[in-house]
Amino acid sequence: MRADPAEYQLVSPGNLQAVLSVLASEPAQWLPIAGGTDVMVLYSAGKLPNRKLINIWNIPELRQIELFPDTIRIGAACTYTALRRHEIISREFPLLATAASWTGGIANQNRGTLGGNIANASPAADSLPALLVYDAELTLISVRGERRVPYREFHTGYKKMALASDELIRDISLQRRFSEYVSHARKVGARNAQAISKVCLAALGQVSNGMIQDVRLAVGSVAPVPLRLQETERLLTGRKIEPSLIAVARKSVAKEIQPIDDIRSAARYRTAVACNLVGDFLVKFAAEGAKS
């Protein structure tokens, strides 16, 4: 059943402090809405449980990208278009810029936001594996103050988050120390735009003298949350990339992920693809290592 607009409130306080006051005034009642690319889909289908919405699209503090010598701080309501266009993000965080280019079509990229992608907490979200491998940190803000949470601790279960009912994600910060890393991003889906991934991979690594110094692997759509493959990373670190190691890594990936059968794909297919994507990355990684 289509939603009746008369049953919904939408307030636009216009500044961050006022938004936080509203969120605190009636805990768990107010749902923030930025570009609406997720919220409006649920709303239109009559499946949005909240009746009270608060507009955060027009809050300037949430739309800034601030650059510091060691970090970049991305306002939670920055759009995918803003991420793609940003020179430093494209150069130093290509996995994030690439994931932004995969998300929806151009119209959705003009409205969808990074903070919204995080708060929507879909395990299939394209930008979230990139945030995992870059060790993103979130700033959560409420009338009680600010706190910082490593992004890898943010999703606690399927659609569950370490976000209190009066809190808002203010920004996502990334350390500017990955520009020398080999990076690799792959999405496998029915089509590139507008199709949610069957599996997506963000991979990052550094190799010297043929040995893996650091490797970071994160996969979407294979677990209840976007998943960092920590066990596989541990197996690979300090080793030389050769076919036997790639075989070990593929086995480890299959063990670490928990894919399901759903409307977009099957668990068996997802496992095969996740292993292949990691395998492809390691081949590319070895080739880069041979050059260095």
Next chain:
Amino acid sequence: MNPSPEAAAKCEVSFTINGQPRRVLVHPMERLLDVLRNELALTGAKEGCGEGECGSCSVLLDGLLVNSCLVPVAQVSGANLLTIEGISGHVLMKPLQEAFLECGGAQCGICTPGMILAAVHLLERKPQPALTDIQEGLAGNLCRCTGYMQIFEAVTKAAGQRVSR
């Protein structure tokens, strides 16, 4: 007359649309698409999927391509909107319209307003797009008639014509 609870929840939203200032009395969560079609009688934007997948409700919001089915009307307060009805004076319209006609880029016409607006949005940013740019720029707009080739040809042709004139 007793004010109904519905009426009490309505609010005034002002914006500029196709160059004209307008003010509507609406519920804040009404979809921009419904306000365009039902309040303003601008029926060029169509409802296809109603979930941001098909692009047939595309409009330009402050110059940016958006799906109007995903925009609550309260968020366009103060904004500048352009719909297919207002695009006729745009410098890109004549070459695009001619190219769509010549190449067979429009068949049933449901996707066409969105295709044209997505093409305008693309060509404003990339006047000389490669085929891959066109494919990406129109990827959010679905067409069930043409198979897309005629549309890609039309946009390529419009871009070329624009330079030659």
